[in-house]
Amino acid sequence: MAWRCTGSTNTELLLNMRKSEIIKSDRVFAAMTKVDRSKYVRNPSAAYQDSPQLIGHGATISAPHMHAYAAEHLLPYLHSNARVLDVGSGSGYLCAVLWQLLADDGHAGSEFTAKVVAIDHIDELVSWSVDNLRRDGLGREVDQGHIRVIAGDGRKGVPEDGPYDAIHVGAAAPTVPDALIEQLAAPGRMFIPVGTEKQQIMQIDKDAEGRVTEKAVLDVGYVPLTDREKQIASMRY
Known part of the structure; x- marks a missing residue:
């Protein structure tokens, strides 16, 4: 059913x-x-297809249902x-x-301290995603540091901004990176595809006492979470 959700507009896709x-x-x-997906893809005419799409540099934007x-x-x-x-933040979508x-959950109050840290190891995608966010009306959030987009090895996380209440990983790791588990808050949750030939989305939960549990959610097929050099070597546009 997931792959049948294509629409002619963003609203139809979501409905x-x-x-x-x-x-x-x-x-x-x-x-x-x-968040209009057409601002985050290379081919806006295909933005509302419920399928992954190439965004250059060997990367994809995941299907909307994912x-x-x-x-x-x-x-x-x-x-x-x-x-x-x-x-693996890719286009920034x-x-x-x-x-x-x-x-x-309360954008205006003085206690609003929320932050999204996005990391991708392709500098060109980082620059493009910041442009996408600004075009989508989120320039102030970027300038104020509520949204931080950086280039780096996401497998190592971004410890200086952690711990993180929620972690999303947009490419498949052979195993769950220890650094990401360490940077997960207690309590906190990670959503990550894991595996090589056979992949599953794993929900990694850390409770208030720091105990970690894993739960398989669904079978998937993602591009691999790898280093910059390997990704560039397999570049597809």
Whole structure:
């Protein structure tokens, strides 16, 4: 059902995902309504297809239904003082959705300390994603540091901004990186594809006492979470 959610507009795409019960919560629906996927793809005419798309440099933007699944699973940990890490942030699309989910919990108050940290090891994608975010009306959030987009090895996380209430990983790791588990807050949750030939989305939960549990969510097929050199060597446009 997930692959049948293609629409002719952003709203139709989201309504189809809601009918398919991929989007279940009003918060996720509202947040994704505020982020037009056409601003985050190379081919805007195909923006509302429910499929992954190449964005250059050997990277893809995940299918919309996978971003919806990620948002739904991380939702309990997305609040107005949460810190969120998006590894393999690509075009910046999910970074924007995650920000909207944080912002709807009280953007105006003095206690609003939410932050999304996005990391990708391709400098060109980092620059492009910042342009995308600005074009989508999030320039102030970038300038104020509420959204931070950096180039680096996401497998190592970004420890200086952690710990993170929620971590999303947008490429498949052979195993869950220890650094990301260490940077997960207690309590906190990670949504990560794991595996090589056979991949599964794993939900990694850390409780208030620091105990870590893992739960397989669904079978998937993601590009590998690798280093910059290997990704560049396999570049596809």
